[in-house]
Amino acid sequence: MDYQKQKDKIIIRNTKDFDPKDILECGQIFRYFKCGDSYIVQSTNKLAKITKINNCFVIETKDVDYFENFFDLKTDYTNIKKVLERDDFLSQVIKKGEGIRILKNDFYEVVISFVISANNNIARIKQIIERLCVSCGERIENNIYAFPKLEKLCEKDLNFFNSLKAGYRGKYLYKLVKELQVLGLDKLKNLDTKSCRRELIKLSGVGPKVADCILLFGLGRKDVFPVDTWIEKVYHRYYESGLKNRCKISEYFVEKYGDYSGYVQQYLFYAQRELKDNMIV
DNA sequence: ATCCAGGAAGTCG
DNA sequence: CGACTTCATGGA
Numbered sequence A: 001m002d003y004q005k006q007k008d009k010i011i012i013r014n015t016k017d018f019d020p021k022d023i024l025e026c027g028q029i030f031r032y033f034k035c036g037d038s039y040i041v042q043s044t045n046k047l048a049k050i051t052k053i054n055n056c057f058v059i060e061t062k063d064v065d066y067f068e069n070f071f072d073l074k075t076d077y078t079n080i081k082k083v084l085e086r087d088d089f090l091s092q093v094i095k096k097g098e099g100i101r102i103l104k105n106d107f108y109e110v111v112i113s114f115v116i117s118a119n120n121n122i123a124r125i126k127q128i129i130e131r132l133c134v135s136c137g138e139r140i141e142n143n144i145y146a147f148p149k150l151e152k153l154c155e156k157d158l159n160f161f162n163s164l165k166a167g168y169r170g171k172y173l174y175k176l177v178k179e180l181q182v183l184g185l186d187k188l189k190n191l192d193t194k195s196c197r198r199e200l201i202k203l204s205g206v207g208p209k210v211a212d213c214i215l216l217f218g219l220g221r222k223d224v225f226p227v228d229t230w231i232e233k234v235y236h237r238y239y240e241s242g243l244k245n246r247c248k249i250s251e252y253f254v255e256k257y258g259d260y261s262g263y264v265q266q267y268l269f270y271a272q273r274e275l276k277d278n279m280i281v
Numbered sequence B: 001a002t003c004c005a006g007g008a009a010g011t012c013g
Numbered sequence C: 001c002g003a004c005t006t007c008a009t010g011g012a
Helices: A020-024 A064-070 A077-084 A088-095 A107-117 A122-136 A150-154 A158-162 A169-183 A185-189 A193-202 A208-219 A229-238 A246-275
Strands: A003-005 A009-012 A032-035 A038-043 A046-053 A056-060
Touching (some): A038 A064, A088 A246, A107 A169, A107 A185, A150 A169, A185 A193, A193 A208
Antiparallel strands (some): A009 A056, A032 A038, A046 A056
8 A cells, every 4th residue: 555654644645445435435434524525534532534635645634543554554455356356246346446445443433333323324323423422422623523432321321322313222322331331342352253243242232243343344354244235135136145044144255255255245335335226237 | 105224132933 | 043023213
């Protein structure tokens, strides 16, 4: 990855492996918005502004090292895509999101965010998380708030979580934050993928799919394949169609793509969602 | 009005 | 174990 770090900015020259639209709108993060020609991205209490300037993307932030890791800039996506493009179908799919990168977002923030995501749509997920941050998060700038700390959310009652208009997920969140505080966030992070997945599923509001999203977007594990409604459509339309169970479909993809599963899943999800029903010939 | 969204939990067999 | 139902909310 061709990029240069400075005190308060990162300059990215290799724009074919980095596109903020592809990265942010592929459903792995919910705290971002367009601001003129720029994108503002938030993670925990940190903030970055991405702008295209002269065939480069410039990431302006006070936390250069954090966002270098956040955008996974040390990983070579040219090589990842080269491997995957040996498959003719994937080659077509990747064209729809060539600038995708899998983010390394904050583990705890990802847990909360994807419990909210269950059986929900992205526009509404963003609104619910925004309400959560505005009501409980530290104020960073004018209308910018940090993601609330776990201790703060543990003080809140069930009524508060219901007021977020998260529907039946309110009671999951209420129980979840207490479970996380008792368990300790660091203990989960250091487990191997299968053990961690098994522990995550014990948390309230976390099932197989949400656990896979947490592993992928919060812990950088690429040997998982979250299966939601979009991916289920992709499976039945472009792969085999014999499996009905989403867990089995996930296993099918992980066996097929191994340590590239997370990347493939994200390319497929983005292409299917962007192009609706006419993804590929 | 009915269906759908980055599904999970509860129940039943 | 697997299948089946219920669960809020809001946009299309």
